[in-house]
Amino acid sequence: MRQKFFLFGTIAFLMALTVYYFFNFGLTAAICIALLLLVGLANSIQKKHAILRNFPVLGYFRYLFEMIAPEIQQYFIERSTDGKPFSRNQRSLVYQRAKNIDATTPFGTQLVLNQSSYEGIKHSMFPAKVKEDLPRVLVGGSDCTQPYSASLLNISAMSFGSLSENAIMALNKGALKGHFYHNTGEGGLTQFHLQGGDVTWQIGTGYFGCRDDRGGFDGGKFAEKANLPAVKMIEIKLSQGAKPGHGGVLPAQKNTEEIAKIRGVQPHITILSPPSHSAFSDAKGLVAFIAHLRELANGKPIGFKLCIGETSEFETLCQEMINSNCYPDFITVDGAEGGTGAAPLEFADGVGMPFEPALIFVTKTLVRFGIRDKIRVICSGKIISGYAILRAIALGADICNSARGFMFSLGCIQALRCNNNECPTGVATQNKMLMKGLVVTDKSERVYHFHKNTLHAANELLAAAGKKDFADVDISIFMRGDEFTHLANTYFPDNLTNVAK
Numbered sequence: 168m169r170q171k172f173f174l175f176g177t178i179a180f181l182m183a184l185t186v187y188y189f190f191n192f193g194l195t196a197a198i199c200i201a202l203l204l205l206v207g208l209a210n211s212i213q214k215k216h217a218i219l220r221n222f223p224v225l226g227y228f229r230y231l232f233e234m235i236a237p238e239i240q241q242y243f244i245e246r247s248t249d250g251k252p253f254s255r256n257q258r259s260l261v262y263q264r265a266k267n268i269d270a271t272t273p274f275g276t277q278l279v280l281n282q283s284s285y286e287g288i289k290h291s292m293f294p295a296k297v298k299e300d301l302p303r304v305l306v307g308g309s310d311c312t313q314p315y316s317a318s319l320l321n322i323s324a325m326s327f328g329s330l331s332e333n334a335i336m337a338l339n340k341g342a343l344k345g346h347f348y349h350n351t352g353e354g355g356l357t358q359f360h361l362q363g364g365d366v367t368w369q370i371g372t373g374y375f376g377c378r379d380d381r382g383g384f385d386g387g388k389f390a391e392k393a394n395l396p397a398v399k400m401i402e403i404k405l406s407q408g409a410k411p412g413h414g415g416v417l418p419a420q421k422n423t424e425e426i427a428k429i430r431g432v433q434p435h436i437t438i439l440s441p442p443s444h445s446a447f448s449d450a451k452g453l454v455a456f457i458a459h460l461r462e463l464a465n466g467k468p469i470g471f472k473l474c475i476g477e478t479s480e481f482e483t484l485c486q487e488m489i490n491s492n493c494y495p496d497f498i499t500v501d502g503a504e505g506g507t508g509a510a511p512l513e514f515a516d517g518v519g520m521p522f523e524p525a526l527i528f529v530t531k532t533l534v535r536f537g538i539r540d541k542i543r544v545i546c547s548g549k550i551i552s553g554y555a556i557l558r559a560i561a562l563g564a565d566i567c568n569s570a571r572g573f574m575f576s577l578g579c580i581q582a583l584r585c586n587n588n589e590c591p592t593g594v595a596t597q598n599k600m601l602m603k604g605l606v607v608t609d610k611s612e613r614v615y616h617f618h619k620n621t622l623h624a625a626n627e628l629l630a631a632a633g634k635k636d637f638a639d640v641d642i643s644i645f646m647r648g649d650e651f652t653h654l655a656n657t658y659f660p661d662n663l664t665n666v667a668k
């Protein structure tokens with residue numbers, strides 16, 4: 168290919184020169200061809216990129232198409248039901264609810280229902296009245312002196328650093344208007360989180376915002392922030408579903424001077440938080456740390472977030488809580504299908520328990536140890552609709568969090584660029600130019616409407632199931648396709664036999 172490129176390139180160059188010599192035009196073409204030849208020459212002698220060495224100019228098309236592949240996929244190839252991780256239909260639902268416009272669907276479902284993986288709600292012949300009030304749940308066990316009345320749906324942990332300052336401000340202002348909480352993520356509590364909305368302050372292994380000079384936990388700094396009126400609850404992050412067992416990752420491109428200052432780290436380098444906490448290293452230590460934080464926070468609710476891995480460790484922890492008579496006020500269970508700003512693929516694809524079994528395991532284990540009533544269970548994992556909320560409650564959760572749902576409400580288009588600072592919608596970037604696209608006053612309204620309309624949809628489903636309260640919801644209101652495919656397989660052949668007789 169190289170020979171052909173140089174042969175045809177030289178011929179084209181000479182032809183352009185000849186045309187210019189005789190007819191006095193074509194000089195620009197000759198210059199362009201010469202430049203291409205020079206680029207081609209440079210590429211053919213470099214040793215790093217095999218494609219460019221063999222196809223000195225055409226090779227660039229590969230990089231171009233690779234760069235725009237996600238857009239081509241989304242605009243021209245993706246069908247309504249098959250985008251990943253969220254389908255076009257799922258994303259559209261959030262956009263419509265966030266814009267507070269008609270979110271109905273025409274012509275009937277696009278899903279294949281008559282199959283074993285189908286799931287649906289067993290509606291009642293006598294539906295209940297749809298509740299107008301949006302549901303709330305009180306968080307705070309017997310050691311908590313400042314219990315918090317949380318909304319059933321809240322903003323899951325996403326740090327300033329991972330998200331832009333405009334995104335964080337819009338989320339917090341939306342939370343203020345809708346009266347729900349906004350989890351800071353492990354990147355620390357910043358002025359952008361303090362726009363008036365309720366805050367759950369998350370403490371990760373980097374202890375950003377309550378970090379001593381050696382990177383350990385600083386109780387004094389913690390107490391200062393934990394006692395701010397906006398901070399309603401504190402969450403110790405053990406792990407998250409997208410990268411359990413791996414600490415937080417802040418890519419160098421997103422680690423600006425401002426973020427580095429807030430976190431107390433060096434700017435412009437990739438920041439890897441350690442996988443484990445230095446303040447404790449076992450179940451006993453974690454329980455003692457919970458008690459310590461509760462004391463420093465003057466009795467505010469303290470909980471922890473985890474993605475389930477080795478189940479026996481969770482059982483040991485439950486036993487330890489009983490032994491020490493000290494319980495977290497809440498436990499947040501994150502499914503392995505959870506999102507992140509940046510994670511190694513091995514961790515995203517191959518570590519941790521998915522949402523459904525994890526939630527069932529945690530709630531059943533708490534029941535088995537007789538401590539379910541002492542602890543609220545919060546969950547996260549692709550909860551973006553009223554249906555997903557009801558399903559989570561049926562599996563045992565008390566409260567739901569959504570991260571990517573609220574990102575969609577901010578205008579995220581699933582461009583899959585959270586990790587390289589090039590998010591085109593200004594949601595997950597620190598690029599000031601891109602951030603300008605996200606207007607805080609407009610997007611905070613969308614955050615507010617997404618929350619309100621989604622919970623209203625959950626209220627409607629609750630009523631359709633004939634239930635008056637979310638506390639009455641359990642798994643019995645759901646049916647799975649395997650039930651009726653089994654029914655069909657069992658009864659239709661019999662019926663046909665009867666007919667034949």
Ligand SMILES: Cc1cc2nc3c(=O)[nH]c(=O)nc-3n(C[C@H](O)[C@H](O)[C@H](O)COP(=O)(O)O)c2cc1C
Nearest residue numbers: 323324325352353505506507508548549569570571
């Ligand atoms: C951009 C982004 C940043 C995140 N940052 C954090 C974080 O700092 N701490 C944490 O515990 N989880 C973090 N998460 C995980 C979410 O809080 C949530 O647990 C997970 O995405 C599942 O919820 P979802 O399916 O609604 O997105 C992040 C997720 C995203 C998408």
